[in-house]
């Protein structure tokens with residue numbers, strides 16, 4: 001198998017990125033973490049940010065990778081600066097075992113669900129005040145520019 005796209009997405013934001021990658025590279029597998037995907041030469045791993053990193057399902061999958069070319073992608077809701085995305089991506093990159101090569105990485109903002117927004121507002125009102133404008137900006141993401149940025153990064157990597 002040449003290309004596998006393995007991702008986690010609860011509300012569909014990361015899935016938009018995953019679908020665009022699948023179309024672009026003609027992936028033989030596109031879906032949840034599974035052992036079948038470990039047979040691919042190139043593995044695109046997608047996550048949604050939680051505690052400024054990826055979730056345990058994706059972490060567990062990444063830890064099993066060996067000798068692959070790995071492209072990491074993700075969405076995060078609370079901010080949309082390069083610095084913020086780099087910090088999250090770096091915390092995912094350190095999980096990748098040394099036998100692999102990280103060929104590229106891309107992140108963009110993803111709309112935070114109304115349920116999650118209500119939860120933050122209720123439980124951490126000060127934090128909500130601080131990020132509410134960013135959350136509002138996030139309503140329309142991932143948008144076409146985000147997808148184009150992702151595809152450009154994949155072209156640059158030229159797998």
Ligand SMILES: Cc1cc2nc3c(=O)[nH]c(=O)nc-3n(C[C@H](O)[C@H](O)[C@H](O)COP(=O)(O)O)c2cc1C
Nearest residue numbers: 009010011012013014048049051052076077078110
């Ligand atoms: C439980 C939970 C925790 C989250 N933690 C973070 C976080 O630490 N940082 C962040 O920027 N966004 C966080 N988010 C927002 C999501 O990462 C963001 O909306 C993402 O685009 C969701 O992707 P999905 O639609 O593929 O599930 C959190 C969302 C949930 C539901």
